[in-house]
Amino acid sequence: MLSKNFIKRWVQSSKLIRKQSVWSADNVISSPYRDVEIPNSTLYEYVWKNLERWPERTMAVCATTGRGYTYEQGFKLSNTFAANLRRKFQVRDGDVVAVMLPNIPDFPLVTMGILEAGGIITSINPIYTAHEVQRQLVLSEAKIVVTLPETVAIIKEACKMAKIDLPIITIKTNGEVTQEGTVLFNDLTEDVHVDKSCLREVRRSASDVCFLPYSSGTTGLPKGVELTHRNLIANCEQVNEPLIACHNETTETHQDKVLVVLPLFHIYSASVLMFHKMAQGAKLVTVKKFTPEDYFKAIEGYKTNLLFVAPPLMFLMASHPAATEKSLRYIEVLVSGAAPLSASDTHRFFEKANKKIDFRQGYGLTETSPTISLTPKGCKKNYDATGPPIPSTRLRIVDNDLNNIGPNQTGEILVHGPQVMRGYKNNPRANEEVFTADGWFRTGDLGHVDEEGTLTIADRLKELIKVKGFQVPPAELEAVLRSHPSVNDAAVIGVPHPTKGETPKAFISLKPGFNDNSEELKDYVRERVAAYKRIEDFKFVDSIPKSPSGKILRKVLKEQYCC
Template sequence: MNAAQSRTMVAKNLFTVNRTLNSVKQSSKYASVVIRKHSVWTEDRVIKSPYKEVELPNVSLYNYVWQNLDRWPERTASVCAVTGRGYTYEQAFRLSNRFGANLRTKFNICDGDSVAVMLPNLPDFPLIAMGILAAGGVITSINPIYTAHEVQRQLKMSVAKAIVTLPEIVPVIKEAFKIAKINIPIIVVRTNNNPIPEGTALFNELSEDIHTDKSVLRQVSRNPNDICFLPYSSGTTGLPKGVELSHRNIMSNCEQINDPLLSMHNETTANHQDCVIGVLPFFHIYAATVLMFHKLSIGAKLVALAKFQSETFLKTIEKQKTNILMVAPPLILMMASHPASTEKIFEHVDVVCSGAAPLAASDVERLFQRTKRDIEFRQGYGLTETSPTVSLSPKGSKRYEATGPPIGSTEIRIVDSDLNNLGPNETGEILVRGPQVMRGYRDNPQANTESFTADGWFRTGDLAVADEEGTITVADRLKELIKVKGFQVPPAELESLLREHPSVNDAAVIGVPHQSKGETPKAFVVLKDGHKCTERQISEFVNEKVAAYKHVDDITFIDSIPKSAAGKILRRVLKDKYC
């Protein structure tokens, strides 16, 4: 098939995309830049964005991502960093549509139904995500290293109607089914010639079935305010909660980072295609929005790295001529110190963007010592609840520790403990309002009341300071989450497991600095009277129930847990006394 025939076929298949986006493609508003001339600080001490207001087409995220597909059908959409197995944009569109149609016809997935995706970064991941959206479903992503205990909780809370995973993960999922007393279809992705587990369906067959009736997709009816993505986050405290992100939330965030003064990508043309490594997990909001959905919408090449290994990651940067690196602080630290990290590795890298946790300017400088040049470096701030980006340092910024002012259509307040607005150079909690802020936590009115003010501002639980220009520097976290390699570890979850041990009377968990992980959990345990137990026994009891990044290997036995009059654990007291 030549290029002309390929473009014709894609154009014929885009029955929903072209119908809704013809008028949008004629608009020049996407390229307009309007920069505020007045101060970003209002008289009421609210920080307004200096960037253009975001305007969105009245479509779903599915239509938004595919809107310019006819410009790059033969370009690579996703490819495996190790095997080279991958898909062109034309193949990704066609296969994801067939998968979506089969979700509706063979698995009875209806508009608004949740479909769980428990996969590492595979080139198939974007196809599966887009297929779920094509079917009118909601993606609920699960960390593939989760235990059965963790999986069953999310399956029940999300009311998932099916799950997509790897054959080797099926035993964990079936154990989760037993715990939760549920039974839903399991769809597996075959990456080799091994047989698939009995009783499962094969994604490869569902997506490649040429007899699939794709006309059922015309029955899908989703509007921008409907939920499309349901990741689970611990918010400011407690156990994981379903974060309801709408099509509008994620599309807004994609458009916000498209601003010409903020964008980190280049136009896909006959002579150029950006290359981005998918090393951050696609099941996490940072990679889901900023890497997967956004990069598909601009025709970039996604290189999927299923399992992180330092040397493989570095070699992939060089081999793929990667020009955009989207990473988290632990990767910055690794690249700045690994023996194989050389000037040649980063030869084609134009921009590095760090997110998920604060990063010091000195760490960036150490990276530049490896690259032998000052690569464009950007730092972003955001949360799962904000799709995720709230602020991003602009092009050319040399303030490496800062995350810039709020992005387009976004407002920020820095407040004290009584929610009174603070001014420039005063440290307080960040409150956010904008089109990327979640609709709320699923089926959790108490958490929503605690996380939103009466007038609709989202409380991030993060401490920051903003200067006279509205540039934000994140100082610390009010919330108690521990960030291990960018992943959120809620102390409450580990404390609950610790207290389940027959010899434990009480427990508290805090995050302590770790050279390679950023932070790691440290537990304080009070034993029951007359009981004896070792650190190793307690660690094994907890660690077999949680993913590896949540493991508790640092335990201190104490006589009592310091608590406030209201019974809240005084974690700062523990840090000051023992750390």
């Protein structure tokens, strides 16, 4: 039975829907929802704006140890951390602080403290090698690094390679040994003597950059994505639209439980699971290290009712023995993103769960904070689709000449909305490539939109390889391979994989006098990249097919060797 309040909200939200067609005469697709009002505030202010409603509620808790913080504790500790960033580390407005952490309950404290201190967060994958870390530290111009004791050696090696000397703050989660030359996070959050008056000096506005994740964009090596306070707040408000909202109101008798298994260094988890859900007073249940058994145990043990996943987790939940009616019984809303998911995979999961679950599929990018489209509540007719554009968002589907095309025609997806990034940091050439002259962002993805405005992702123009939802840029792996003394040229493509979605496959052209050496190359790459980027499959060829302009013809490689 639907409550009167629910029916009232539904009727009110239904009145927000535009009556006219979402398609304009010139084939621009508008959101079917009313535009949102974006608060003129910083992300820090936005996240804490309703703190007085749920101070005693759990903000974040470790799924394994139960260690965690209430919202009131999180606010106070991050506030003290912010003051010490200003006092002891001379962080000033616009300074970048690197965060290289797994999913732990301290992650929100770190990010909120950085924001309150006037800083910018740049998040680093905690399994990165020193080669990868040093590149991001240099490009982001980071002033400090926050990490765990076990990754201090990697940070120090990265700093040595980059010829920089950065302060390192470490978070001890389970009695680890304090690393020499580092500062303890707890000492900075529990410092009762710090003078917090310095925080009154902070001057940050909605238009300032606050988050700097790194993405490969449509092609090439990772670039710093400049997301402003307004970008992230806008996206939070956009997904609050009643017909697409994936959360419930926090009250005296209810608090959503969200399993944070997706990595918080990634925009999907940082924005949708952390910033947005904290602003709604939800409980974040953080998973530091993933195992299938612990994953299902946490879903059941913490009575997870909101679950946000990428396709590999959907595959797991549809096939793993631990996925049962009992372990999945508390899930009410399930959202899949990061990569397309087929309807058949969704149905296999439903057979396992054997219950009604509000399933959604969303689409977005790091450059769009991230959400662009999301299926509305109760949408069961097309599980392949990602829904219409969210409020205040417009789409264009274009041909190769960037001319708009009409309903049900496949082309590149262009987006315009308040969630679109300011640009790539210090990279005008990349900005010229992704922004049209009139300000539309080119996603590099292929899709089509039906007459009702529902978007379906068809393929990717971009050449990124998606391994378990993670972006693997071929250019990065090719650069590593070409640095080996035996390699004359290299090309990397993504090939289907039963559990990873895709995996890299390398094509190698050797220099004269060298023999096939796949094991040596495999080890060489393994030492220089994160585990999910490693290459297991090598093919040695006489030459790499290229266009007259020198662009690798990956399509030719796929046709010749992968069909």
